[in-house]
Amino acid sequence: xxxxxxxxxxxxxxxxxxxxxxxxxxxxxxxxxxxxxxxxxxxxxxxxxxxxxxxxxxxxxxxxxxxxxxxxxxxxxxxxxxxxxxxxxxxxxxxxxxxxxxxxxxxxxxxxxxxxxxxxxxxxxxxxxxxxxxxxxxxxxxxxxxxxxxxxxxxxxxxxxxxxxxxxxxxxxxxxxxxxxxxxxxxxxxxxxxxxxxxxxxxxxxxxxxxxxxxxxxxxxxxxxxxxxxxxxxxxxxxxxxxxxxxxxxxxxxxxxxxxxxxxxxxxxxxxxxxxxxxxxxxxxxxxxxxxxxxxxxxxxxxxxxxxxxxxxxxxxxxxxxxxxxxxxxxxxxxxxxxxxxxxxxxx
Amino acid sequence: xxxxxxxxxxxxxxxxxxxxxxxxxxxxxxxxxxxxxxxxxxxxxxxxxxxxxxxxxxxxxxxxxxxxxxxxxxxxxxxxxxxxxxxxxxxxxxxxxxxxxxxxxxxxxxxxxxxxxxxxxxxxxxxxxxxxxxxxxxxxxxxxxxxxxxxxxxxxxxxxxxxxxxxxxxxxxxxxxxxxxxxxxxxxxxxxxxxxxxxxxxxxxxxxxxxxxxxxxxxxxxxxxxxxxxxxxxxxxxxxxxxxxxxxxxxxxxxxxxxxxxxxxxxxxxxxxxxxxxxxxxxxxxxxxxxxxxxxxxxxxxxxxxxxxxxxxxxxxxxxxxxxxxxxxxxxxxxxxxx
Ligand SMILES: Nc1ncnc2c1ncn2[C@@H]1O[C@H](COP(=O)(O)OP(=O)(O)OP(=O)(O)O)[C@@H](O)[C@H]1O
Ligand SMILES: Nc1ncnc2c1ncn2[C@@H]1O[C@H](COP(=O)(O)OP(=O)(O)O)[C@@H](O)[C@H]1O
Ligand code: SF4
Ligand code: SF4
Ligand SMILES: [Mg+2]
Ligand SMILES: [Mg+2]
Numbered sequence: 296x297x298x299x300x301x302x303x304x305x306x307x308x309x310x311x312x313x314x315x316x317x318x319x320x321x322x323x324x325x326x327x328x329x330x331x332x333x334x335x336x337x338x339x340x341x342x343x344x345x346x347x348x349x350x351x352x353x354x355x356x357x358x359x360x361x362x363x364x365x366x367x368x369x370x371x372x373x374x375x376x377x378x379x380x381x382x383x384x385x386x387x388x389x390x391x392x393x394x395x396x397x398x399x400x401x402x403x404x405x406x407x408x409x410x411x412x413x414x415x416x417x418x419x420x421x422x423x424x425x426x427x428x429x430x431x432x433x434x435x436x437x438x439x440x441x442x443x444x445x446x447x448x449x450x451x452x453x454x455x456x457x458x459x460x461x462x463x464x465x466x467x468x469x470x471x472x473x474x475x476x477x478x479x480x481x482x483x484x485x486x487x488x489x490x491x492x493x494x495x496x497x498x499x500x501x502x503x504x505x506x507x508x509x510x511x512x513x514x515x516x517x518x519x520x521x522x523x524x525x526x527x528x529x530x531x532x533x534x535x536x537x538x539x540x541x542x543x544x545x546x547x548x549x550x551x552x553x554x555x556x557x558x559x560x561x562x563x564x565x566x567x568x569x570x571x572x573x574x575x576x577x578x579x580x581x582x583x584x585x586x587x588x589x590x591x592x593x594x595x596x597x598x599x600x601x602x603x604x605x606x607x608x609x610x611x612x613x614x615x616x617x618x619x620x621x622x623x624x625x626x627x628x629x630x631x632x633x634x635x636x637x638x639x640x641x642x643x
Numbered sequence: 644x645x646x647x648x649x650x651x652x653x654x655x656x657x658x659x660x661x662x663x664x665x666x667x668x669x670x671x672x673x674x675x676x677x678x679x680x681x682x683x684x685x686x687x688x689x690x691x692x693x694x695x696x697x698x699x700x701x702x703x704x705x706x707x708x709x710x711x712x713x714x715x716x717x718x719x720x721x722x723x724x725x726x727x728x729x730x731x732x733x734x735x736x737x738x739x740x741x742x743x744x745x746x747x748x749x750x751x752x753x754x755x756x757x758x759x760x761x762x763x764x765x766x767x768x769x770x771x772x773x774x775x776x777x778x779x780x781x782x783x784x785x786x787x788x789x790x791x792x793x794x795x796x797x798x799x800x801x802x803x804x805x806x807x808x809x810x811x812x813x814x815x816x817x818x819x820x821x822x823x824x825x826x827x828x829x830x831x832x833x834x835x836x837x838x839x840x841x842x843x844x845x846x847x848x849x850x851x852x853x854x855x856x857x858x859x860x861x862x863x864x865x866x867x868x869x870x871x872x873x874x875x876x877x878x879x880x881x882x883x884x885x886x887x888x889x890x891x892x893x894x895x896x897x898x899x900x901x902x903x904x905x906x907x908x909x910x911x912x913x914x915x916x917x918x919x920x921x922x923x924x925x926x927x928x929x930x931x932x933x934x935x936x937x938x939x940x941x942x943x944x945x946x947x948x949x950x951x952x953x954x955x956x957x958x959x960x961x962x963x964x965x966x967x968x969x970x971x972x973x974x975x976x977x978x979x980x981x982x
Contacts, residue, residue: 365830575835576832576835578838578858578863579863580899582864
């Protein structure tokens with residue numbers, strides 16, 4: 296086990312305490328995508344720092360929210376944690392029985408066995424299902440890949456999964472185009488459940504759905520979590536839904552986590568200037584409140600992750616920046632109050 | 644306040660190979676001068692088709708405005724010959740869309756795209772138009788505007804492109820701005836910038852706005868009055884405070900209840916069961932009947948008409964046979980979800 300992996304980010308050490316046991320431990324994770332140039336000989340001329348040195352724990356049975364604006368690195372984080380992308384640096388550990396096992400050093404059959412414990416639900420219920428496969432084949436595909444079940448048992452199991460996500464088992468022979476967006480998302484969830492994973496990364500699972508369908512899918516995810524003791528990393532940009540569904544929330548900006556806290560604490564007492572602006576920008580479906588709303592309007596756009604600002608990377612838009620924000624290295628996450636982490640020179 | 648536009652009995656359909664799509668089904672409303680009207684509804688509910696119908700932009704074939712009139716400043720837009728309608732679109736009514744790239748020409752500079760309209764509709768010469776274009780760009784909050792005129796659309800971010808679209812829309816001092824999901828593709832902090840900007844500009848330009856959105860929060864913040872659409876019909880309308888505080892239609896109520904709130908912690912969400920109807924079937928009875936937790940027998944066969952709500956205020960209207968104030972709709976939804 297590497298040295299970084301032992302750093303306690305949380306008071307709740309790996310042995311677990313009142314808040315439970317760590318299921319996933321991420322330390323100093325980086326994912327940089329090379330930018331290349333040249334026609335004959337490809338040279339690397341830079342890097343998109345999609346995820347740039349982030350650390351967090353996910354506790355067993357909880358939902359950790361990951362929020363932030365488009366391009367800030369949420370999906371890349373989810374995929375790198377699942378080892379769908381090879382990390383540039385850092386550590387990702389998953390608890391198996393009583394031990395945290397390092398995933399970044401695993402290969403081949405070892406990694407495949409770990410993958411069964413971690414699944415992903417995607418944003419786009421249209422693009423993520425193979426249109427030429429029947430629902431039955433889609434849902435049972437992970438069983439075939441991982442050879443976890445005899446063929447003759449699969450049929451009954453798939454029907455059970457479909458029922459579990461609120462679909463008629465009678466649909467097994469139909470094709471994705473015959474279903475609505477909400478139903479397709481249920482098919483994607485059934486597939487993710489097939490290998491009985493303990494940990495699921497849900498990447499914007501409701502963003503593409505109609506408002507009236509979102510609550511159905513969220514309720515299903517909550518029911519499944521309770522019944523199957525699932526742990527979620529819930530990636531979203533809908534901050535209202537995140538408050539509803541998440542136990543704790545991490546806020547990302549330009550490849551870094553700038554704040555991490557229990558959900559109620561984060562929404563009621565945001566400490567980072569970016570979190571404050573982000574939360575104040577969310578419109579509430581209540582005209583009276585909207586009339587009184589005091590918005591922090593940020594100026595400018597998010598800088599490019601291939602060329603982030605020196606110092607604190609929020610210093611181009613921060614309404615309360617000062618000298619240190621340019622001169623000092625970027626502020627790291629510190630624990631401002633128990634369980635509430637923030638990365639800002641103004642705090643702590 | 645005077646009426647700026649009156650939409651009467653608008654019906655728009657698409658005749659496709661898979662059958663007729665009943666996109667807009669007999670909608671009527673009035674828009675006052677200087678008023679912001681929010682149009683909310685889920686995808687496919689007919690919001691965009693309704694606005695494209697007003698603008699004479701329905702692709703035909705397969706689409707056709709089958710019926711209705713749109714009285715705008717004394718004349719019926721649906722009867723105007725195409726060349727006159729083009730003038731109305733440039734000078735009196737401006738429109739902005741969700742994706743500005745669909746309306747910006749990628750190979751022309753931002754400056755030449757703004758000045759084109761100024762020269763065409765306002766009769767300006769090159770110098771005047773350039774000066775005004777720079778003025779407009781800085782008005783919509785683009786720093787260093789004069790030098791950005793030489794940039795191409797791809798050199799601007801999504802939020803900046805939407806600002807450019809707004810600048811172009813405003814170039815001829817329109818009486819009406821139709822904005823179709825203008826912030827849906829933007830991040831929430833950029834959305835806040837754009838909404839802030841539009842609120843400032845509507846005062847300055849004294850224009851009416853039709854703001855189309857599926858986000859009830861956005862509409863709550865910007866609209867004076869709202870229209871709730873479902874299956875190509877208006878199911879509820881009224882002053883925004885009325886509709887949110889004294890919601891009368893079961894669909895509107897269901898939508899509001901299914902939303903989690905950021906300003907408080909919610910319990911289990913109350914969902915609307917089922918999914919929106921297939922628009923290839925003509926409406927027979929109430930369009931919401933399959934999903935409605937409080938339906939009664941007549942709902943399946945008799946289509947309710949939009950009329951004033953019982954004991955309501957300020958032209959608060961709905962299309963429903965039932966008075967939800969007499970029912971426990973929350974209990975009814977929960978009952979429905981058990982089945
Ligand atoms: N395969 C890739 N190659 C190069 N750059 C990439 C790749 N995948 C992501 N990026 C870049 O990494 C950054 C973070 O991307 P990511 O998809 O994680 O953002 P996100 O927060 O999920 O955004 P969104 O909400 O738009 O999906 C972006 O600048 C993106 O363009
Ligand atoms: N060009 C078209 N051809 C066929 N059907 C269309 C076309 N444009 C829109 N429709 C249909 O009209 C209905 C209303 O669409 P629209 O107004 O775009 O919904 P929204 O409320 O999302 O803007 C939908 O059923 C849609 O599929
Ligand atoms: S460190 Fe400085 S620039 Fe960064 S968020 Fe804090 S105050 Fe703003
Ligand atoms: S008319 Fe009937 S079905 Fe339609 S919304 Fe009212 S109660 Fe429900
Ligand atoms: Mg993403
Ligand atoms: Mg639309």
